[in-house]
Amino acid sequence: MEVINIGMLGLGTVGSGVVRMLTDHAEKISLITGRKLVVKTVVVHDLTKKRSVDMTGINVTDDVTAILNDPEIGLVVEVMGTVDTACDYIKRALKAGKHVVTANKDLIATHGPELTSLALEQGCDLYYEASVAGGIPILRTIVNSFAADKIVEVKGIVNGTTNYIMTQMNQAGISYEQALKQAQELGFAEADPTNDVEGIDAAYKMIILTQFAFGKDITLDDVKLEGISNVKAEDIAEAKRLGYKLKLLGISKLVNKHLDVSVGPVLVPRNQPLAAVQNENNAVFVTGAAVGETMFYGPGAGELPTANSVLSDIITVAKNIVMGTTGVRFNDYSANVKLAVPSEVVYPYYISLKVLDQPGQMLKLTEIMTKAQASFNLITQTQLDEDYARVTMVTHKMSEAQLNEIKAALAQLDTIEVIAAYKVLGG
Amino acid sequence: MEVINIGMLGLGTVGSGVVRMLTDHAEKISLITGRKLVVKTVVVHDLTKKRSVDMTGINVTDDVTAILNDPEIGLVVEVMGTVDTACDYIKRALKAGKHVVTANKDLIATHGPELTSLALEQGCDLYYEASVAGGIPILRTIVNSFAADKIVEVKGIVNGTTNYIMTQMNQAGISYEQALKQAQELGFAEADPTNDVEGIDAAYKMIILTQFAFGKDITLDDVKLEGISNVKAEDIAEAKRLGYKLKLLGISKLVNKHLDVSVGPVLVPRNQPLAAVQNENNAVFVTGAAVGETMFYGPGAGELPTANSVLSDIITVAKNIVMGTTGVRFNDYSANVKLAVPSEVVYPYYISLKVLDQPGQMLKLTEIMTKAQASFNLITQTQLDEDYARVTMVTHKMSEAQLNEIKAALAQLDTIEVIAAYKVLGG
Structure with missing residues (x-):
């Protein structure tokens, strides 16, 4: 059976899980992909650290070029974390024509468009299922x-x-x-x-x-x-x-x-x-x-759940290699949608207030709500201590713009303090 | 843009949903697949029936050969239901080299292995995501x-x-x-x-x-x-x-x-x-x-949720056609696992009994449980009427074999009747 050689950047919790699962489930993976998937080289920061997983037959090094310059390695798995260094390594891997799987959420959230474009240019796969919600596909x-x-x-x-x-x-x-x-x-x-x-x-x-x-x-x-x-x-x-x-x-x-x-x-x-x-x-x-x-x-996290998502990406790349269909973006869909403005975004709100316990405060609050054309569904008042009461309300639907207006008006008062203002679902 | 012509067998709830979604989301689907997906012909049972969906430009017929013999139709979507007729049509479609998407759970559950083998032989796709749990992929x-x-x-x-x-x-x-x-x-x-x-x-x-x-x-x-x-x-x-x-x-x-x-x-x-x-x-x-x-x-059901699952299959086939990767089984995994025997299958059970309200019944029950080496966690007794009491218990884990032994022994008594014996999860 032909072999796909994998280079791994990092051998922390998730990396160890990936090595473990590739070994433990080797037979099923070969059955599904038609290839033997082998971790050839792992790049680590600290060569002296003891590892929890059997590394027999795997080349462990602190030199990233051992992966980036190895023509036998077709797939790089990045599980080292960090943004700048990982980004640099992934770019160099893609430029060397290697497919990349990463679990690095921070990197994809900040450099996703740049990296997916580079992968596309290079005809390489770039997958990152594990970057969101760990084990949930x-x-x-x-x-x-x-x-x-x-x-x-x-x-x-x-x-x-x-x-x-x-x-x-x-x-x-x-x-x-x-x-x-x-x-x-x-x-x-x-x-x-x-x-x-x-x-x-x-x-x-x-x-x-x-x-x-x-x-x-x-x-x-x-x-x-x-x-x-x-x-x-x-x-x-x-x-x-x-x-x-x-x-x-x-x-x-x-x-x-x-x-x-x-x-x-x-x-x-x-x-x-x-x-x-x-x-x-x-x-x-x-x-x-x-x-x-x-x-x-x-x-949402954990060694094996996250490793499983990395593995699902590795298997996808392996299948694509076999079928000659690599170089397609993970997500093909793009649309030109604008961001909403605060006056469009409408929810009921839960608001809790610390109110100085003296006459007229409720009137002030009501005036501010009325001025913002907001109204409430429910309001409760409890004594906090001798001087202060706690008022909580659930409002009818109102826009973020209205909420901001109310918050700004309340900030002008030294008798009412906003403790919390949270969206309410399903209202 | 190249066209993929679709032939549909059936135009009930799900079929109408498929036609509706292919029309409504045509742009996004073309963006993703790189093809225009067109319903060319629909085979229905009753030509006179009024349809809830716009059929302009679609050939509606009661003659299945209008699909099976049309070389322009590369993909057949079966949403007609039934087992034997649908099976016959799908086999003929596959033999004619057409890819098939079906929502037919009864058919796949009873003829799945036969149909997937035929599809594989013919190098055709056969997908059936909608056959299980409607809108859940x-x-x-x-x-x-x-x-x-x-x-x-x-x-x-x-x-x-x-x-x-x-x-x-x-x-x-x-x-x-x-x-x-x-x-x-x-x-x-x-x-x-x-x-x-x-x-x-x-x-x-x-x-x-x-x-x-x-x-x-x-x-x-x-x-x-x-x-x-x-x-x-x-x-x-x-x-x-x-x-x-x-x-x-x-x-x-x-x-x-x-x-x-x-x-x-x-x-x-x-x-x-x-x-x-x-x-x-x-x-x-x-x-x-x-x-x-x-x-x-x-x-789990409904026109659009189920249609969405059919559409996800249609899009998969379209992508496979574009990439030249059709003819791979929906599920590649096969394993030779044996079925468990009743003595292996262990759960706690909830058992409820109708018991003649006379002395000694609880003793009989306990004897039967003891003989089966079963025991309980909790037992309650309430009066049903003048003559009968209701006894419910939650047992410790026991095997199906033990449960069967207890049921058989209770069936010998005319004073105790088993009303329910249900598995308990998480015990």
């Missing part, structure tokens, strides 16, 4: 199974760290700080959790999902971003009382044929399938004009 | 994204009619007969609901899923089959009290490397994602050795 599913449909919305729980924290806050009633600490102890959050808890990781994934679902290249600046580090246990409890779970959701949707992309805490109705996604799991909910509502659920 | 996902993994279990809610009935029984506490009537009024159940409520439709889907997940061809006789027509409101209520939802589940799983395939009512823990699948929706839960637990959720 969402990119390939959008390409293959929504090709004839018109996707109107993609929303998802695409960051396991924040979903773990939010699940624990919801179930155990603990604070953000307590839940974060617990997540760190269990290895679900990093020592510096910024990238996860501020929604940046989720935003990168939404950039890639947006490219696949709507054929549109966007950047981080195009994503309206709010993290979870300011989320209060009281608001989670209040949401629960109202029948919702608070989740960090990425939402990319068409509004009047314009695209709106956001990442932030959202109130999800208890019976919406996304509400059932617990702890570190991920799920992507895709609404198609024809197919309606679908959801794809699974592990 | 589960077959293609298994092929593409679990290729490197080892699937250990596929379980699912794959029949919308029965899930609607079970959801209503669970939510409204109504009887099977009431829920069925309601489903029929809403068009979720047919006048003769046998195929759905006896689990036959679900079993056909499990036959196809088993072929994809485990590479094994099985027949209806290999599926242990129990429907929902005997399900009692009392058992649903009792399951609810215990923290479960009763669902009609198809389960295909490896047990000691042997395969066990069943369809029947199963108690699903409330926090298992399948428990959240409501009404006519479907979901398939796939467990991979590497990837872990994933779930694919969506509409």
Whole structure:
């Protein structure tokens, strides 16, 4: 049987999983692809580090040219992380006519268009299924199974760290700080959790999902971003009382044929399938004009789930090599859709306020709401302490422009402070 | 742009949806495939019937040779239903060198191996994504994204009619007969609901899923089959009290490397994602050795969801034609796995009994359980009427062989009657 030689950049958690799965499932993979897939060379940073996986017969080096200059290596698998170095290596691999599979979300979200164009020019494959939602095969599913449909919305729980924290806050009633600490102890959050808890990781994934679902290249600046580090246990409890779970959701949707992309805490109705996604799991909910509502659920990270997605890309490349069909873009679809403006983007909102407990505050609030032509569905007031009350409301649908107007007017007052303003789904 | 001419067999709900989507999304489809896809001829049974979709420019006939003998037609889409006639037409189409897309689950479940072999011989494509779980792209996902993994279990809610009935029984506490009537009024159940409520439709889907997940061809006789027509409101209520939802589940799983395939009512823990699948929706839960637990959720039927799956097949064929890669089996994977024997298949069971209210019955029951080396976790007894009590129990794990022994022993008694014996998930 002919051999396809693989060069791997990096041998961390995912890389080790890829080596392990290529060995363990070699027979099935050969049966399906008609080729023997062999990891020939692995480039690592630290040659002295002990590896958890059997590297017998594999050339381990810290010299990247051992892959880039080896004409026998037809496929490069990048699982080293970083943006600039990985980008440099991948470009050099593509220029050398090698196909590339990467799990590098940050890289694809920031340099995707450039790299896919280069791959196309070089007649090379470039696949990155593992870059979004770890073990959930969402990119390939959008390409293959929504090709004839018109996707109107993609929303998802695409960051396991924040979903773990939010699940624990919801179930155990603990604070953000307590839940974060617990997540760190269990290895679900990093020592510096910024990238996860501020929604940046989720935003990168939404950039890639947006490219696949709507054929549109966007950047981080195009994503309206709010993290979870300011989320209060009281608001989670209040949401629960109202029948919702608070989740960090990425939402990319068409509004009047314009695209709106956001990442932030959202109130999800208890019976919406996304509400059932617990702890570190991920799920992507895709609404198609024809197919309606679908959801794809699974592990968002982890050695073997992520490695499995890398493997599905490797097998796709192997099949393409066999059939002589390499050099086609992972996602063929591109469309020229504009971004929505704040006056078009309409949701009900959950707003919670800290209000100085003196007469006339409710009147002020009502005046501001009325001026913005906004109204509410439900309002509750509880005493916070001797001086302050807590007011929460769920508004009728209003635009982001109206919300911004209300927030700006409230910021002028020193008696009312906005604690939270979250979108409400399904209103 | 070059044209691919399509011949359609049938113009019912799904067929109309296919014509509609090919028209509505023509531009996107051409962009992706590089071909113009045109429905040239449709064969219908009744030429006089009024159609809900615009048929301008399409040749409508009741003569199947208008498709089979037309050399311009390269792709036949079968959405007519039936087994024998559809099988005959598809064979003739393949023998004429035409690619085939079908939504016909009964046909694929009963004649799949024969038809896929014929397609392979003829170098033709044969796709049937729409045959399982309507709008959920589960077959293609298994092929593409679990290729490197080892699937250990596929379980699912794959029949919308029965899930609607079970959801209503669970939510409204109504009887099977009431829920069925309601489903029929809403068009979720047919006048003769046998195929759905006896689990036959679900079993056909499990036959196809088993072929994809485990590479094994099985027949209806290999599926242990129990429907929902005997399900009692009392058992649903009792399951609810215990923290479960009763669902009609198809389960295909490896047990000691042997395969066990069943369809029947199963108690699903409330926090298992399948428990959240409501009404006519479907979901398939796939467990991979590497990837872990994933779930694919969506509409199981309906004009446009099913048409979308047919379209994803049509686009795949069109891409294969363009790239010259037709004639590859939809599912390449085959494996020689044996079926499990009853002593290998182990679950906890929910058992409910009607027991004559006289002394000594509990002793008899306990003796029978002990003899079968079975034990229980929980047992409850309630008075049914003056003469009878209702006993329900959740057993520890036991084999099907043990369950059969217990049932056989109880059948010898005229004082104890088995009302239900359902598997319990996650025990």
